[in-house]
Amino acid sequence: xxxxxxxxxxxxxxxxxSVACISRSDFPSSFLFGTATSSYQIEGAYLEGNKSxxxxxxxxxxPGTIKDGKNGDIADDHYHRYMEDIKLMHDLGVNSYRxxxxxxxxxxxxxxxxxxxxxxxxxxxxxxxxxxxxxxPFVTLNHFDIPQELEDRYGSWLSPQIREDFGHFAEVCFxxxxxxxxxxITFNEPNMFVEQAxxxxxxxxxxxxxxxxxxxxxxxxTEPYVAAHNIIxxxxxxxxxxxxxxxxxxxxxxxxxxxxxxxEPLTNSTADRLAVERALAVEAPWILDPIxxxxxxxxxxxxxxxxxxTFTIEEKKLLLNKLxxxxxxxxxxxxxxDCMFSSCDSDGYDRDALLVTTGYKDGQLIxxxxxxxxxYAVPRGMEKMVLYIMERYDNKxxxxxxxxxxxxxxxxxxxxxxxxxERIKFISSYLTYLSSAISKGADVRGYFFWSLIDxxxxxxxYTIRFGLIHVDFQTQKRTPKLSAKWYKKFLSSEKLQxxxxxxxxxx
Ligand code: BGC
Numbered sequence: 268x269x270x271x272x273x274x275x276x277x278x279x280x281x282x283x284x285s286v287a288c289i290s291r292s293d294f295p296s297s298f299l300f301g302t303a304t305s306s307y308q309i310e311g312a313y314l315e316g317n318k319s320x321x322x323x324x325x326x327x328x329x330p331g332t333i334k335d336g337k338n339g340d341i342a343d344d345h346y347h348r349y350m351e352d353i354k355l356m357h358d359l360g361v362n363s364y365r366x367x368x369x370x371x372x373x374x375x376x377x378x379x380x381x382x383x384x385x386x387x388x389x390x391x392x393x394x395x396x397x398x399x400x401x402x403x404p405f406v407t408l409n410h411f412d413i414p415q416e417l418e419d420r421y422g423s424w425l426s427p428q429i430r431e432d433f434g435h436f437a438e439v440c441f442x443x444x445x446x447x448x449x450x451x452i453t454f455n456e457p458n459m460f461v462e463q464a465x466x467x468x469x470x471x472x473x474x475x476x477x478x479x480x481x482x483x484x485x486x487x488x489t490e491p492y493v494a495a496h497n498i499i500x501x502x503x504x505x506x507x508x509x510x511x512x513x514x515x516x517x518x519x520x521x522x523x524x525x526x527x528x529x530x531e532p533l534t535n536s537t538a539d540r541l542a543v544e545r546a547l548a549v550e551a552p553w554i555l556d557p558i559x560x561x562x563x564x565x566x567x568x569x570x571x572x573x574x575x576x577t578f579t580i581e582e583k584k585l586l587l588n589k590l591x592x593x594x595x596x597x598x599x600x601x602x603x604x605d606c607m608f609s610s611c612d613s614d615g616y617d618r619d620a621l622l623v624t625t626g627y628k629d630g631q632l633i634x635x636x637x638x639x640x641x642x643y644a645v646p647r648g649m650e651k652m653v654l655y656i657m658e659r660y661d662n663k664x665x666x667x668x669x670x671x672x673x674x675x676x677x678x679x680x681x682x683x684x685x686x687x688x689e690r691i692k693f694i695s696s697y698l699t700y701l702s703s704a705i706s707k708g709a710d711v712r713g714y715f716f717w718s719l720i721d722x723x724x725x726x727x728x729y730t731i732r733f734g735l736i737h738v739d740f741q742t743q744k745r746t747p748k749l750s751a752k753w754y755k756k757f758l759s760s761e762k763l764q765x766x767x768x769x770x771x772x773x774x
Pocket of ligand 1: 308456717733
């Protein structure tokens, strides 16, 4: 063994003993522990099996859209290597897996064409192989990718027509897979998605206007809110279909996932504390309040006025309580400074919410830097976010559907990427705060680490890595990172402890 290897091994076991004060048995035994991915980020095979082009296929081929000029044509080649990836999951010891279905693989032309039998067959094979290994499929219907035809025909999320299309897509999936899939997510992070797609122009269809961004078309002031409105109503349409025709027979549950940063006031001033309320409103409450509390959050109604579409009485009825669980993607925390009473320059939602977010207070960072700007790692933010959601929504069942650590690839050797001690620190400390929230009564029922494998990180291409498993994108070779070993060890700790107890009992 080389001295570097010895050093890393020693460090790994030191880390296990120093930070792994958290164990599987700190969570309920029925708790789902999994990993997460999404179709466009891992599948590849973008022209195979009668699949049509998705909005991301088209967008990522346009010059200047992706940081490294790459795309998801091959990505992790998971479409062909899913058995190998399931084996890796099985080795980790997870009992669930969150993945998404590519709409353009299942319905290449949306409701304007037929169901694609090859696409259905692919997901059937994937689902069956997972179940055979005791891994629960936790399925997202939409994780940013849609058939391009829906964009070209009627402008996708900007048109109410999308509700019918999404309802049709959801129903095909319930019908084909619902006998085995017991957990459905309609949408992944509509709040984050519409900011990138319709305010900043960084995701397809790349709409925006000045001063938010520089695009050839769009209106950053209103379009994000219209798109989210149609997404929320599409969600309600799908849940309505599920509840009326499938849920009783199939016995599953359905929810939606919101992206949820945590915010702390920059100072103790009332203005900064109110700004935190506004910052939080455009996170999960934007999506969840209309479903669980009857309308958009008061802060959004107040600051956006007529820029925010309104729900009709029928729509409010359709929306009410249309979810069985809340999915939360939580990665980071930021400070918030008010801009309502003092002038400052801000971007994105911050500009709309009259505030500015930052990672620094008096020159000190709120948490550890990661490879994604604004993704400051602040483990205690996990507990605060979970308790906030618990209180706001009367302790509705919750799943942490994503949490993960962004690793910079620039200047990093493969060895360094694989020996990801920072990621171990990240997971173990976030899980510690999650378990603390559960001990305070939060009904959290699962945790999915983002991500199973390094993959296509949207506008960042392959320049940032989130995986527990390292992928060499030239050869597609998978190598479990140190963090994968940590997760495996963590997941088996209950078994280890049980075994010890059992042995003692025997003695
Ligand atoms: C998304 C993932 C993404 C991850 C890391 C989430 O916003 O759901 O698709 O890869 O964050 O940026």
